[in-house]
Amino acid sequence: MTRQTSKAQLLKDIQTERRRLEKNLSKLSAGELIEPGVTGSWSVKDLLAHLTAWEQLFLHWCSINEGALTCEIPPVGMSRHAMAVLNEAIFERNRDRPLEEVAAEFTASFLQIQAAIQNISEEDLFAHGRFPWTGNLTLADYAAGNTCNHYAWANAQIRKWISCSRSQHRNASVKSEGR
16 A cells, blocks of 8 residues: 555555445344454454454553553554454454444544544654654654554455355355265
8 A cells, every 4th residue: 555645645555445344344244244254263343342342442552642641552663473462452342342333443443543644644644763662653643543544454455354264165166966
């Protein structure tokens, strides 16, 4: 994905990737949304909970910024192992939640993210070193990583799963017809 250079471009990319994701989600039944195996043992519902959790982390990092609090889960320097542990904790925390609850939170979080980014100044979004917790990245880099880039990743996982799933169903039908 292209690196954003303005708030308008960042918001446009967030909305575009979200729309693409939602378009694919609308093609799935409730049963498909909770079927495991989209990425590892995760279902689409689990992916939605994952995306929401990372959006909320971004919002938390932004509020830390305003209140000068200490960051419980620092984004800078997080190792792949630490990220995998965090992602597994997010999965465990959400795995038994009802689809409707996860979906509602997914929608509400998106509205929060859009409003938060809209309220952040262009300078705060794109100035390097503006906030200590961003390290060498900008706040916009974190916003994109937790929104549009993440939506594109999730959408690719879902498309791949749909394609494999439908291919397996076709193969099973052909085998059963050939008996």
